[in-house]
Amino acid sequence: MSTRAQGERPSLTAEVRSGTWRSWGGNVSAEPAVTVRPEDSDQVLQVLAEAAAAGLTVRPAGSGHSWSPVVPTEDVLLDTSALSGxxxxxxxxxxxxxxxxxxxxxxxxxxxxxxxxxxxxxxxxxxxxxxxxxxxxxxxxxxxxxxxxxxxxxxxxxxxxxxxxxxxxxxxxxxxxxxxxxxxxxxxxxxxxxxxxSFRLHCAEFREPLAGLVDGMQERMSGADHFEFSWMPGTSMAHTRILSRLHRLPQDYTRPASPISRALRRADDAVLRTSLTAGLGRVGSLLPRTVNGLNRLESMALSSRRYTDVSYRAFTTARPVRYVCSEYALPLESTADAFRELRDLVDRKGYDLSFPVTVRCSPPDRGLLSPAAGRYTGWIALRQYGRRPHEGFFRAAEEIFAAHGGRPHWGTVHTRTAADLAPQYPGWDEFLALRTELDPQGLLLNAHTRELLGV
The missing domain is CATH 3.30.465.10 (Uridine Diphospho-n-acetylenolpyruvylglucosamine Reductase; domain 3)
Known part of the structure; x- marks a missing residue:
């Protein structure tokens, strides 16, 4: 823990002007005493040594794209943006x-x-x-x-x-x-x-009835290279997205699709899949009773489409609309049941959500604290427009996910602590032992990670 006296301001290697740090979603912020931006490993090591000598803790920060408070610190914020390339x-x-x-x-x-x-x-x-x-x-x-x-x-x-x-x-x-x-x-x-x-992806997006999709979820996931679907609460339809991997790119390949078709797709993303979401979210914030009707309007606006592009441009989507997210990793065989209970919860309690619920999947991971460690995994992500309340719904959904053996995504909103998490991870004690070996004084811990790890 920090031993810095109140008001004392240390000077560290690679220090830059400090100010308020905010996460991308806007739900997490911090007022670090010092912000540093090292440019190489020597400067990183210097910062750690100087912080330790001053009795300060250090938290590394990337782009701030997490919604959980993994970064905030009152001491030293280590900005990694100059460690690039x-x-x-x-x-x-x-x-x-x-x-x-x-x-x-x-x-x-x-x-x-x-x-x-x-x-x-x-x-x-x-x-x-x-x-x-x-x-x-x-x-x-x-x-x-x-x-x-x-x-x-x-x-x-x-x-x-x-x-x-x-x-x-x-x-x-x-x-x-x-x-x-x-x-x-x-x-x-x-x-x-x-x-x-390098490879290309063919993307097929279309609407289909939700009930049949959930019933056959595992088969659909197993039958595609990359599969996900989104469901807008208040509707009975899902928006399915399937990415199929195509052959390797030849040496003299030209970029798939004409400039015009790519521009039209970007316009579709910007207008129907981004600006419309933002606009309807703002209306829903002012008139909460209209949310379900607005959701049906947005769901109908997402038309079917097919396109092919270089892999990274098909994988990623623009995210100019800020939101808060909670995501859980569930055993694949439990994902459909958990989703059904989630839908029943929304229908029963009348939660007003301005973003779709997204379901994805992944194979087992070897990382000791990976939420997908040791099992095929279904992911259920909940998002809410940043200006609208989310705490009640996220907490109620978390109870469903936890009952099905779910593990929270470390970068999203959740309320789990070490007492809840340790039994979920066979490699928990091994991770803690390595953490103690590398950082016995807890220089890199903040309040959130102490609570998560029970140290």
Whole structure:
């Protein structure tokens, strides 16, 4: 814990002007005493040493795309945005190392220049590589890995003053823990990813009756490369999205689709799938009784469409509308039942939601604290427009998910503590032992991570 005297302001290496830090969703903020922006591993190690000497804690921050308070601190906020870019690329083995603060958009563009891609991506490209790994960010598809599962090596600056490397052959125990690390093992400096050859995705989006889709959910997930669906409360229809992987790109490929068709798709995204959501959300905030009717209007506006594009542009979508999110990872075989109970809850209690509920899937992860650790997983994500209340609904839904063995996504809103979480993770004690080894004084902990881990 911090021992800084009230009003005392230390000066640290790579210090920049400090101010209020806010998460992307706007629901989490912090007033750090000092903000630092190191440019290399030496500066990271210096910051950790200086903070320890001053009795300060340190929390690394990426793009702020988490809705849980994993970042906030009153002491030192370590901004990783200057730790960005390519470190090395091995095209023969398809291994790429990037600095931790590289965003997924930047990563994808760098890989495209070398004829490579990541096998699977979350639906937002704004988060950093280290941040996505830290919280267990995932895409969808039972046969395709999460971000953490694509990591083959990492370099981590620890409070003891060491730059520790781990890989599948050197300290594999640490790699298993670091694959979902919550920023409590050290400050990640670089990440090595196992990539694949560049590929295209064919996207098919269409509306279909919800009831039959939920009944056959596992079969639908198993039968597609990447599968997800969204349900807007107050309606009986689902919006299904299926991504199919196409052949590798030839050396002389041209970008799929004409500039005109890509522009029309971007306009569709911006108007019907973004601005309409924002506008209806604002109306719903002023007139809550109209929400269900507005949801039906929005659901009908999402027309069917098909298109093909380079993988990372099909995986990710624009997110200009700010919202708050809670997501749970459930055993795949329990996901349909949990969804049915969730729908009954919404119908019974009349919760007014201005964003669709999204269902995705993923294979087992090896990370000790990955929400998908050791099991095929169905993900149910709840979102609410940032200006509208969400606490009551999120908490009621959490009770349903917990009863089905659900594990919270570390980067989203939840109320679980160590007492709830420890029995859910076979590798819990191993993770805590490694955390104690690397950071015995708790330099990298904040109030939230202490509560999560019970330390």
């Amino acid at each position: 390519l470190v090395s690329v091995d095209t023969e083995r398809q291994l790429v190392t990037v600095f931790a603060g590289t965003t997924l958009h930047e990563l994808s563009r760098l890989l495209e220049e070398h004829g490579l891609a990541v096998a699977n991506l979350p639906d937002s490209g704004h988060m950093t590589v280290a941040g996505a790994v830290a919280t267990g960010m995932h895409g969808t598809g039972l046969g395709q890995p999460s971000m953490a599962e694509q990591v083959t090596a990492m370099s981590i600056a620890t409070p003891s003053g060491e730059l520790v490397s781990c890989s599948e052959t050197h300290r594999p125990d640490l790699l298993r823990a670091a694959r979902v690390h919550l920023g409590v093992l050290g400050v990640v400096v670089s990440v090595t990813l196992q990539c694949v050859s």
